[in-house]
Amino acid sequence: MLEHARATEAADRRFQNELLAALSEYNGRIARHNLLVSTPLLQLTTLTMERLDDLAREEQAT
Numbered sequence: 001m002l003e004h005a006r007a008t009e010a011a012d013r014r015f016q017n018e019l020l021a022a023l024s025e026y027n028g029r030i031a032r033h034n035l036l037v038s039t040p041l042l043q044l045t046t047l048t049m050e051r052l053d054d055l056a057r058e059e060q061a062t
Contacts, residue, residue, distance in 0.1 A: 019049075020049070023047060023048075023049065023052070026047060027046040027047060030044045030045075030046050030047075031046070
């Protein structure tokens with residue numbers, strides 16, 4: 001039982017790290033985009049883990 005719990009925790013950590021890396025890359029692209037556009041209306045907001053969680057919950061509610 002403990003072996004399965006450890007394997008699950010390790011998989012969760014790997015997934016979390018991959019998600020954080022992808023989020024960092026995405027936010028880097030947003031930052032570059034925002035440097036190129038001159039109008040604030042065209043600028044994008046960065047994405048946080050909390051916002052991603054909120055969006056997922058909203059999607060599940062519909």
